[in-house]
Amino acid sequence: MTGALRTAVRPVRMAWRRLTSMRTALILLFLLAVAAVPGSILPQRPLNPTKTSSYIASHGGWGTFLDRIGLFDVFGSVWFAAIYLLLFVSLIGCLIPRIRLHARAMVRKPLPAPRNLNRLPENGRVEVADSAEAYAAIARRTLGRRWRVTRREEPGGTITLSAEKGYSRETGNLIFHIALLSALVLIAVGKLYSYQGSIIVNQGDGFCNTVAQYDSWNPGRFASEGKVSPAPFCIDKLTKFTATYTDTGEASKFAADVTYRPNVHAKEKKTTITVNHPLRLEGDRVYLINHGFAPQVTIRMPDGSIVHDTQSFVPTDATTFLSEGAFKEPGRTGAKQDVGISGIFAPTPENTPSGIASTSPQVKNPVLAIFVYVGDLNQDGLPQSVYSLDTSKMTKIGAVNLSIGQSKKFANGVSVTFDGWVPWASLQVSHDPTQGFLLIAAVAMVVGLLGSLGVRRRRVWLRITPAVDAPDRSPTVVSVGGLARSDSGNFSTEFTALLKRLREASVPTRESVAAGRE
Amino acid sequence: MAGINGSMAHLSDSLFTTAIAVYAVAMVGYTAEYAFGRKGRIAATVPVSARELVGAGGPPSTLDAPPAADPPRSAADRIGRWSFAITVFGALIHASSIVVRATAVDAVPWSNMYEFASVAGLVGVIAFIALLWRLPAIRHLGGVILLPVILLMFLAGTVFYSKAQPLVPALQSYWLAIHVTLVSIAEGALMTSAVLTGLFLVKQRYDRISVEPGFKPGSLAALASRLPDGNVLDKAAYRIVAFAFPLYTVAIICGAIWAEAAWGRYWGWDPKETWAFIVWVIYACYLHARATAGMKGRWAAWVNLAGFGAIIFNFVIVNMVISGLHSYAGLN
Ligand code: HEM
Numbered sequence: 038m039t040g041a042l043r044t045a046v047r048p049v050r051m052a053w054r055r056l057t058s059m060r061t062a063l064i065l066l067f068l069l070a071v072a073a074v075p076g077s078i079l080p081q082r083p084l085n086p087t088k089t090s091s092y093i094a095s096h097g098g099w100g101t102f103l104d105r106i107g108l109f110d111v112f113g114s115v116w117f118a119a120i121y122l123l124l125f126v127s128l129i130g131c132l133i134p135r136i137r138l139h140a141r142a143m144v145r146k147p148l149p150a151p152r153n154l155n156r157l158p159e160n161g162r163v164e165v166a167d168s169a170e171a172y173a174a175i176a177r178r179t180l181g182r183r184w185r186v187t188r189r190e191e192p193g194g195t196i197t198l199s200a201e202k203g204y205s206r207e208t209g210n211l212i213f214h215i216a217l218l219s220a221l222v223l224i225a226v227g228k229l230y231s232y233q234g235s236i237i238v239n240q241g242d243g244f245c246n247t248v249a250q251y252d253s254w255n256p257g258r259f260a261s262e263g264k265v266s267p268a269p270f271c272i273d274k275l276t277k278f279t280a281t282y283t284d285t286g287e288a289s290k291f292a293a294d295v296t297y298r299p300n301v302h303a304k305e306k307k308t309t310i311t312v313n314h315p316l317r318l319e320g321d322r323v324y325l326i327n328h329g330f331a332p333q334v335t336i337r338m339p340d341g342s343i344v345h346d347t348q349s350f351v352p353t354d355a356t357t358f359l360s361e362g363a364f365k366e367p368g369r370t371g372a373k374q375d376v377g378i379s380g381i382f383a384p385t386p387e388n389t390p391s392g393i394a395s396t397s398p399q400v401k402n403p404v405l406a407i408f409v410y411v412g413d414l415n416q417d418g419l420p421q422s423v424y425s426l427d428t429s430k431m432t433k434i435g436a437v438n439l440s441i442g443q444s445k446k447f448a449n450g451v452s453v454t455f456d457g458w459v460p461w462a463s464l465q466v467s468h469d470p471t472q473g474f475l476l477i478a479a480v481a482m483v484v485g486l487l488g489s490l491g492v493r494r495r496r497v498w499l500r501i502t503p504a505v506d507a508p509d510r511s512p513t514v515v516s517v518g519g520l521a522r523s524d525s526g527n528f529s530t531e532f533t534a535l536l537k538r539l540r541e542a543s544v545p546t547r548e549s550v551a552a553g554r555e
Numbered sequence: 556m557a558g559i560n561g562s563m564a565h566l567s568d569s570l571f572t573t574a575i576a577v578y579a580v581a582m583v584g585y586t587a588e589y590a591f592g593r594k595g596r597i598a599a600t601v602p603v604s605a606r607e608l609v610g611a612g613g614p615p616s617t618l619d620a621p622p623a624a625d626p627p628r629s630a631a632d633r634i635g636r637w638s639f640a641i642t643v644f645g646a647l648i649h650a651s652s653i654v655v656r657a658t659a660v661d662a663v664p665w666s667n668m669y670e671f672a673s674v675a676g677l678v679g680v681i682a683f684i685a686l687l688w689r690l691p692a693i694r695h696l697g698g699v700i701l702l703p704v705i706l707l708m709f710l711a712g713t714v715f716y717s718k719a720q721p722l723v724p725a726l727q728s729y730w731l732a733i734h735v736t737l738v739s740i741a742e743g744a745l746m747t748s749a750v751l752t753g754l755f756l757v758k759q760r761y762d763r764i765s766v767e768p769g770f771k772p773g774s775l776a777a778l779a780s781r782l783p784d785g786n787v788l789d790k791a792a793y794r795i796v797a798f799a800f801p802l803y804t805v806a807i808i809c810g811a812i813w814a815e816a817a818w819g820r821y822w823g824w825d826p827k828e829t830w831a832f833i834v835w836v837i838y839a840c841y842l843h844a845r846a847t848a849g850m851k852g853r854w855a856a857w858v859n860l861a862g863f864g865a866i867i868f869n870f871v872i873v874n875m876v877i878s879g880l881h882s883y884a885g886l887n
Contacts (some may be wrong), residue, residue: 063850
């Protein structure tokens, strides 16, 4: 029965041994590197969904195939996860025995001296006038406290000292791998509990940290299942957004002054969020991600009523901030008297043959170019972008370029006035409960690495032999051997220096001065 | 926000060009030493000492010290010494070019490809100078190390060049200074490691085929016959990685800290980040390969070269072809 069990277990043990071997770790690491490559070359859905879908669309069957095997979300794909999970298991499997071995090595005495110290890569010989006993004590003092030293006696009054140093190499290495393991766990846990929301806030407005308010919401698994509820804080008001430019038109600073309450009961506070300085609340961070312009208009509707509206426009050109957007003003339901305006906002306008353009992101006599439509906004159909109109059920009644303060009358009694603009800021709220711990793990990794790569493991043995049948002033012979187990650093130099100290530490005999290092 | 000091920026550019010229002179010198010198032949004929054979894992003891009986200085040796002095002089000019540019833009001057390449090139030269101090036997190979540096700087001054500019808001962070400084130091050092690894492969191949019957030495063999022992090259390459890998690790961590502050997440698999990850993993592979029986030597050497290839890819292709959040290369 046990035989059968053993036969059944054997392949499992074999597989485990193979998985946890250094060679497998090496292959898995290499696979991890290779697997990451397509993630940087093909567009990735989580980073850029529009680019991804247009890539798939323009590559036909090939695109669909690549999509099916997960190449547009490499870092979320099954096979990428498989590689790092295997690596993870391999790492655990190789760490457990190493920790055990190292713990044992830490308490065990250094190994006894080999029979023939002359055969070691580093070796030397010293003759001293002290007795073996006395020199053993001297040598021990000379080695100092950094070496772990064990004294043993051999027949014939010979004393050996085994010294070992550099245990922190393996300690560091284990710390590194354990920290790496912890980092992987923390990243995964962080993903589950994290969320990110982003929202465009016009100057003067505010928002609270609730899912419904966000323009886009990116929850981790537990956040989407409602196990993580967003912290109850509010950015009450974006009091002022400022963009500063250099003389040559380069952006030099973006700042959002806000008032906020860390939780609903707290007093209101003021702060400024800039690009590299998010607002850090307990558990959540608020970032200034982007900015833009929100033109303000006054519209006279076909039924004579007056509407004031402010709409944020999206910059379509990242350098000149030429922006695009729409105003959608529903009339009475069913009357087909909705007014829709699609507009282009040019902060520093320039007329070109193909229409209005902008020459700079700084605002100087801005122009709002509008195309005005009347009809049905068609808003009960599919969800629409707030930046564009669905004109399929509308008719165009005119177009005009307006400067601030100008207005224009159109058919159906509609008129539009360009009143001015306010800046908007796009704020992102991020929540990741593990990132602080991750930083600690990362620092531990570095500390471990420094130990692992910077420390040398080395051993030195001394065999102190009393000259047996000599008169009392006879020299004691000390042979010294050294071995470095890792190939960083220059053990040779260190050994020579040690040998010199060992020689100088005692009363030298005349011969040894002459002999020098062997 | 301070503007740009034009005359300072101009001075920096002139110093940069001068440094290239000085390096080129040094390179010619090293090549002359190589062509006429004897030291290389000495290094080649010094038998691998018995001690070194025993201590396969031990330190490169014989070649660290100058050859025991130093022959009277030959003309080649003098040229070599002069070339070394010229290299140091070039490095000083190069460093001052960077300092002056820093003054001109009033920030750490490595926010774009040109500046980054300049710093990495300087680190490569410094790594070489430091290496010569430990390993004087390879001085006559200075040309091989300076060649990629000169090439990099030439590209930096032509293809990657961008005018001194103030930093865009996302780059206004001291983490940038730390992050990019560390990356360029690490990558400059890894470049030197890659050169040594390449030489190691040449030497190893030479050692293998030169004992075969019917071996006809070609030009590579001429180079190889003057290289120090393969072990020495391999170990020097390893030591540089052992120094650069923790640095690179810290650099990536600083990058993540900065990304957390500037972009709202510490890691986002942006192409630049992805390649930094790939580079890091490849060098981890290298370290593992060196610790795995049967993978030491040639196998590990190729992994080292692959790591450097990934660095080049990250620097050139990712900056110039693939765009991402990191696209502040300053090329457009
Ligand atoms: C995520 C994957 C891993 C990374 C990034 C990693 C990284 C490293 C680094 C940087 C070193 C230092 C090299 C040195 O001290 O020379 C190292 C050493 C080592 N690693 Fe890993 N490692 C990983 C996974 C593994 C796995 C799965 C194993 C076990 C199978 C393993 C076993 C070892 C051993 C035994 C050493 C010591 C080598 C020596 O001291 O010479 N590692 N690792």
